[in-house]
Amino acid sequence: MAKTDNMAKEDKSIGSGWHFSPDAIHKPAEVDTAAPPSAGRRSFLRKGAAMAGVALAGAGGGASVAQAAKLTVPEWSRTMGKPIPPTDYGMPIEYESHYVRTRSDVFVNRQNYSDWSMSPLQKQQGIVTPNGVFFERHHNGTAKIDPEQHRLVIHGLVKRPLVFTMSDLMRYPSVSKFHFMECSGNTLTDWREPRSTTVQQSHGLLSCAQWTGVPLAWLLDEAGVDPKGKWVMLEGADGSGHLRSIPMEKIMDDVLIAFGQNGEMLRAEQGYPIRAFVPGWEGNTSVKWLRRIKVVEGPAHVRGETARYTDPMPDGKWRQFSMEMECKSVITSPSGGMTLRGGPGFYEIQGFAWSGNGKITHVDVTLDGGRNWREATLEEPVMDKCLTRFRYRWNWDGGPARIASRAKDSTGYVQPTVEDLAREREIVGFVQHHNGIYPWAVSQQGEVTNAIG
């Protein structure tokens, strides 16, 4: 197969094995199944570039791998690079402009203020989600708060009600912790049948960061908690006044008043200048744009604790205060919308596992729809209530496969199937807290599709 210079360049653009078209988020990948095997790779390169979404290169794809073309010295080796400007905030190179979060599009809201955006998990490197693609969920848009004017107040069942400015809060010693955050509604479109194409759509209400802040226990102690105070109400300063109540035991254990995320101050959409961070619990308990903390005897049972963020149960019941995000995992590569471009051969299966109740201890991977499982490798660091990356080396035989992961956490809890969950809960309407095992189907053409249900 003789290659022109042109071809060589095309090859380079997908040399990392990744090629992406934003279209793939909205529609399933198309692949050239009609082309004969020898022409298949080349014709895929062209078609792939246009529309095939994310493609995975298989190494050792067999006899059809041609000799590489002779190298040329590229333009960027023969010119000066861009000089350093006096100051700037660096942005990713234009070739990575496809690495973006996307507004909810499987379930489409009729306004974009009480709405959400999903993180591109299939393209995340490592366990830390960059701040610019960290998922969002707001109830009345992104508030813009002047940190000089912002105030945080602590009152209710305390001896001394207190008010803090941002500079007051930043005078305390701070702590930094790596933790995931997941929305209670993550994966809610995909219980009974595949609705999402990509893992971004099915699992993108999940991200992970290093959070910096002050333990709320310290501030409460300063205010002097009355022994009658058993719950703590957290309220946001945005136009939704989002409110959640948290039991005192959790507050005293590990709730942070966070102002830092991944090395910088919070982004506006993450609650700038200050938010609560409640490790391992559903995202909406980590109230953003935090303005008020009230110590109370019991929860107020506001809309966000009754009519929303509750789970339908059999006999018309609703489960309330289901805060912990239970152990869950998903394969992010290969995942929906990708194609195993290199044909049969070696592929690394990768994914994330996490638990709001502790550390991940095991992840198993199935290639045959759950009949048999093999243990995947957990990559260090494996941290409490944090994304853990797992890897499994797969030699795809080219036949249809059904791949999934299953995690176990330090409490001994094993990630269930949606069947296990549906035996306990009622799957009706928008059901939260979906931590079911999530299968992807791989066709003989290497096309990966959502196989839930």
Next chain:
Amino acid sequence: MLSVKLCGAFASALFLTFGAAQASSYPERPDVGFGQPISEADIQPWNIDIHTPSGAGLPPGEGTVAQGREVYQARCLACHGEKAAGGPVYGTMVGGIGSMTERPRVLTPGSMYPYAPILFDYTRRAMPMDAPQSLSNDEVYAVSAYIYYLNELIGEDFKMNAETMPQIKMPNRDAFIVDDRPDAQAERCMSDCPPIGTVADAEWKAGD
């Protein structure tokens, strides 16, 4: 589960009082404090939460269904539609009572809220969405009366205030159970396991 949490919380509170160590993932509190004292009176403009089961925190004021209809037409109709039956950006806020054992469950303030003051708390803090916290307390009572009237929970001559609101009998009052997870029990089967089950499998086995 909740009672366990409450016991724990109670214990923490006791520890606080006696200044003893508490279960914490973080280092000990430094011996400093930077908060500035403020009186409860000065916090009042922000103190807008209602303890919805009892109605504690409901402010003085009153509103009728007729007044509420006017507030609704002026401030809510554009988004929520005629008679709160659904508009361009939000679905119905009326009906669904009795639907909790049906599919779908229709969630409205009438069918879903276990305590009537939830409507006051939410409307005052978050609505109208384009101008939150802009209604007077009388207006919030009035528009709440109108919405509950449309849901046939109160009569047309009902006067909504701090005393009457908590007494409205809500159909979903006893529907809530506190978190009792972990519920699903899965095993770490490694070979010759059943294939990954679906929601339909669970419903079929339950004879649904």
